[in-house]
Amino acid sequence: MKRDSRIGAWLAIAFGTLYFLVPLAATFLFSLKMRRDALSFDAYRVVLTDPQFQATFGYSALMACLTIVSGMLLVAPTAWWIHLKLPRMKGVIEFITLLPLVIPAIVIVFGYLHLFNSSSFLPLTASERSTDLLLVASYVTLSLPYLYRSIDTGLRAVDVRGLTEAAQSLGAGWAGILFKVILPNIRSALLSGAFLTFAVVIGEFTMASLLNRPAFGPYLQLMGANRAYEPSALAIIAFLVTWGSMGLINVFARNRGGIRCPGSQSS
């Protein structure tokens, strides 16, 4: 009985692995076939030297960083306040942060275009810079589920109320408590939220495309529609970036707490 269930589990794992790895391996193999009769990294060379690639990837990376910073500034104090003063609101906030997963990006972006078009009360789409602003705002919305969840998990692991009250009675103000006490203690949660956000934003297509910004997602789509080998190379690169982010989450999640110099005495 027990043996059977174990075999079943192994079969499921094997099937899942094949389902995941075979297309990946095929894509990788195909990306190496640009030169006739030989395997080469030519497709990668073409892609990486393409100024369009560099421009769009750089743009998306910048957008991702702005998203991370503004998302953190929005979510971290909110989650902290909820933990401290309004624990009964936890469910409501959780629901709100989940909405971007339920409402398709295209619906959100059409809503934005309707609200902020060039003839509206706040014409954000009138210039490129203000459209970038709108794009970052929409990315913050998209990353809410990931940011809130990771920060919330981080806060659950520390004595938020005790630390806040201790700092308060020592004379610290709200900003001081947030930046000196709360955030340093949920560092690994912040980092994992940041990497998840980066992975989400770097490949995002809908928002950037409909707001007509030169991001990496639309570039991927353009290449896919017009070239043969390069899209496979790009897919592998995008995959590596995402998995690199995930790997970094694990690295930072493991290094929790204080790190001491080796050689100093311990208790």
Next chain:
Amino acid sequence: MAYLDIHQLNKQFGATSVVQDFGMNIRQGEFVTLLGPSGCGKSTVLRMVAGFETPTSGAIHIDGMDMTSVSPRKRGVGIVFQNYALFPNMTVQQNIAFGLKVRRCTDSEIRRKVGEMIELVELAGKERFFPHELSGGQRQRVALARALVVEPRVLLLDEPLSALDERIRKSLREQLRDIQRRLGLTTIFVTHDQEEAMTMSDRIFVMNKGHIEQQGSPEDLYTRPATEFVARFIGNYNLLGTQESHALLGIPVTGHLAIRPESIRIFPHDSGEPGGISGTIRHYQLLGSVIRYRVDCGDIALHVDTLNRNAADLLNAGSAVRLHIEREDVREVS
């Protein structure tokens, strides 16, 4: 005028009243304990003095200034929590320096004051350790140093010893009291442990269901409990109801009679000691220097404590005994 004056304090959470008409006056340098079972409102009082909770009504004055609705950071009240609440991302030194940094003290001043504190709480050599590398007792001493370094006007201790093991608790208790005396700190200590309260306090306020049941010096409370609750909570008093009092001692009372177990003298039945109340030993507990007998006198069970002087004097379960209770050792409580 009292240094810390709490007047007619009330606190309600929704419909439930947690603290009712709580009042106390504390002199400068006094060590006062709020003693009571969990849920009696003692921690809520402390949190209102610290400023973490706003009273529903009433007033708190420190040194003549109205503090009732002042923000916690401006009260000059230091607090030590049961679970330490040390900042995990900072070393011992940084934890203690936190309050000084917030006050923008100069680096040399911070170094001097933190050094003094580390010496005071005997943590020299641990400056660069993180909280998770310290034992519970060490952590609580860091928390104490962190609260004291900013020279608070009032020190609040919220069950600071309850998370520690017995041996550390006793030594830290003495150290805490010693530091408090040396610095002349006005202190409110919250605990549910009557032994802690008795050994440390100048004055004890026994709390029950949100109000003060009785207040006084430890000797006062121990020898003269006013209510049945205090008698139960403070000593291990034998409490007799109306009928039991009459049956056992022939004393008519409306409330309860309280008799301290150590005031009852116990003799073997055949010792030739005349008079007294006959009973049988049900069982006994060896509490170290004290032996606590449980004696059945008819339907009434009494606890009797005797000094454990000599193993040969130990009376076994089932022995017939006589108990002598002096009238002046019997206290009527409401």
